[in-house]
Amino acid sequence: xxxxxxxxxxxxxxxxxxxxxxxxxxxxxxxxxxxxxxxxxxxxxxxxxxxxxxxxxxxxxxxxxxxxxxxxxxxxxxxxxxxxxxxxxxxxxxxxxxxxxxxxxxxxxxxxxxxxxxxxxxxxxxxxxxxxxxxxxxxxxxxxxxxxxxxxxxxxxxxxxxxxxxxxxxxxxxxxxxxxxxxxxxxxxxxxxxxxxxxxxxxxxxxxxxxxxxxxxxxxxxxxxxxxxxxxxxx
Amino acid sequence: xxxxxxxxxxxxxxxxxxxxxxxxxxxxxxxxxxxxxxxxxxxxxxxxxxxxxxxxxxxxxxxxxxxxxxxxxxxxxxxxxxxxxxxxxxxxxxxxxxxxxxxxxxxxxxxxxxxxxxxxxxxxxxxxxxxxxxxxxxxxxxxxxxxxxxxxxxxxxxxxxxxxxxxxxxxxxxxxxxxxxxxxxxxxxxxxxxxxxxxxxxxxxxxxxxxxxxxxxxxxxxxxxxxxxxxxxxx
DNA sequence: CAAATAGTGTCTTTAAGACAGTATAGT
DNA sequence: ACTATACTGTCTTAAAGACACTATTTG
Numbered sequence: 457x458x459x460x461x462x463x464x465x466x467x468x469x470x471x472x473x474x475x476x477x478x479x480x481x482x483x484x485x486x487x488x489x490x491x492x493x494x495x496x497x498x499x500x501x502x503x504x505x506x507x508x509x510x511x512x513x514x515x516x517x518x519x520x521x522x523x524x525x526x527x528x529x530x531x532x533x534x535x536x537x538x539x540x541x542x543x544x545x546x547x548x549x550x551x552x553x554x555x556x557x558x559x560x561x562x563x564x565x566x567x568x569x570x571x572x573x574x575x576x577x578x579x580x581x582x583x584x585x586x587x588x589x590x591x592x593x594x595x596x597x598x599x600x601x602x603x604x605x606x607x608x609x610x611x612x613x614x615x616x617x618x619x620x621x622x623x624x625x626x627x628x629x630x631x632x633x634x635x636x637x638x639x640x641x642x643x644x645x646x647x648x649x650x651x652x653x654x655x656x657x658x659x660x661x662x663x664x665x666x667x668x669x670x671x672x673x674x675x676x677x678x679x680x681x682x683x684x685x686x687x688x689x690x691x
Numbered sequence: 692x693x694x695x696x697x698x699x700x701x702x703x704x705x706x707x708x709x710x711x712x713x714x715x716x717x718x719x720x721x722x723x724x725x726x727x728x729x730x731x732x733x734x735x736x737x738x739x740x741x742x743x744x745x746x747x748x749x750x751x752x753x754x755x756x757x758x759x760x761x762x763x764x765x766x767x768x769x770x771x772x773x774x775x776x777x778x779x780x781x782x783x784x785x786x787x788x789x790x791x792x793x794x795x796x797x798x799x800x801x802x803x804x805x806x807x808x809x810x811x812x813x814x815x816x817x818x819x820x821x822x823x824x825x826x827x828x829x830x831x832x833x834x835x836x837x838x839x840x841x842x843x844x845x846x847x848x849x850x851x852x853x854x855x856x857x858x859x860x861x862x863x864x865x866x867x868x869x870x871x872x873x874x875x876x877x878x879x880x881x882x883x884x885x886x887x888x889x890x891x892x893x894x895x896x897x898x899x900x901x902x903x904x905x906x907x908x909x910x911x912x913x914x915x916x917x918x919x920x921x922x923x924x925x926x
Numbered sequence: 927c928a929a930a931t932a933g934t935g936t937c938t939t940t941a942a943g944a945c946a947g948t949a950t951a952g953t
Numbered sequence: 954a955c956t957a958t959a960c961t962g963t964c965t966t967a968a969a970g971a972c973a974c975t976a977t978t979t980g
Contacts, residue, residue: 468703517780545752
């Protein structure tokens with residue numbers, strides 16, 4: 457199905473480039489980490505960049521393109537994907553006027569594939585330090601990454617978003633530790649549990665526990681129809 | 692300055708269309724209203740739409756394009772412009788794969804031009820009812836408008852955003868009325884003033900007041916370096 | 927001085943934070 | 954029995970909401 461070209465659309469050569477870029481985050485080795493890919497082609501060949509790519513005619517939507525990119529570049533099907541914002545101007549890409557729609561994805565470390573996606577031998581996880589990573593990123597990706605980290609940290613304060621960084625089954629102490637890592641501060645156990653209880657988005661998993669040399673903790677999972685829940689107050 | 696075409700960019704004919712669309716809101720006649728323009732050309736000729744347009748090579752950025760559109764279509768230079776999000780898929784525009792970057796703008800009714808922008812005899816303000824307007828909108832603009840209204844209403848709960856709907860000088864009862872209109876509920880005067888005072892973003896304008904057959908109210912303005920302030924709690 | 931709205935103070939009620947106490951496992 | 958962590962209850966303290974009171978103008 458080709459386009460009828462009814463209205464006064466811009467000449468093809470005057471159309472800006474349109475891409476999607478995804479900041480995908482996980483929690484590994486007690487630190488928040490982002491997936492980066494090393495660029496093979498110019499511009500910025502050899503530099504690390506957020507996984508991304510051009511919108512293609514066979515993409516069904518912007519979000520669909522983001523999912524395709526994650527699958528192609530890292531073999532990841534993410535359970536959580538949220539649009540972050542768009543960045544576009546005449547100068548950000550030397551090939552011409554360019555805009556990118558940025559997404560944030562979260563995934564539990566136990567859902568990462570042992571071997572990455574087909575086109576990405578050069579994909580690897582980098583720990584977040586502050587709001588950036590060690591290597592210098594291509595394009596304006598450092599700015600996008602910083603915005604993504606900021607978005608996630610802000611949402612941790614008043615939503616249940618961190619559950620997406622945990623396995624399907626987890627204990628309340630597990631969940632509290634994730635919050636504490638992301639917020640970089642200790643939380644009161646009693647207050648934390650009150651918050652979690654009042655939004656009522658978890659259900660206990662029966663008959664299972666976890667052992668050490670102490671009292672075992674109850675296992676929980678998110679209720680089947682769960683979407684990110686907002687607290688009345690900050691966590 | 693033409694593009695060097697170094698990397699493997701999509702062929703021009705395969706590039707999606709890219710537009711910006713702006714939901715601009717004001718408070719007139721005690722109701723929130725949005726500016727709509729009547730489309731002259733197909734597709735959707737004759738339908739009302741959000742002011743918008745294609746990204747052009749001479750735009751400096753996405754936000755710059757949004758400001759240009761507002762100036763062209765309505766003669767408005769908005770004091771408040773915020774990116775809402777992007778909407779794009781293969782089907783939303785019959786001319787082909789299309790994406791739009793949506794913005795929300797706010798303006799005080801006393802800053803509206805008496806005569807609108809040059810290309811827009813067919814621009815007019817429509818009251819918001821719920822999260823929509825009376826006419827059927829072109830493309831997916833009804834969805835975008837609803838998202839814009841939702842964004843604004845949500846931010847009213849915990850930010851100072853409504854000051855952008857008021858003239859430069861206003862009284863605290865004025866401000867409270869704006870909050871009440873947007874939230875559609877009464878607020879306690881004492882509690883409201885505590886919230887406003889604690890974020891400390893207003894300064895009194897000396898020597899001026901306002902008269903009726905009662906005690907006049909102090910006039911205030913936002914402090915010079917003001918950006919939207921977030922409350923600790925909801926308003 | 928009556929009416930009307932601006933602005934402030936106080937009291938009651940509710941929630942938050944700290945912290946202690948109980949529970950349950952392994953050794 | 955001791956230790957370590959899970960989990961719950963209570964007490965103190967602070968904030969929020971309701972509401973009354975004072976202030977200042979015009980007619």
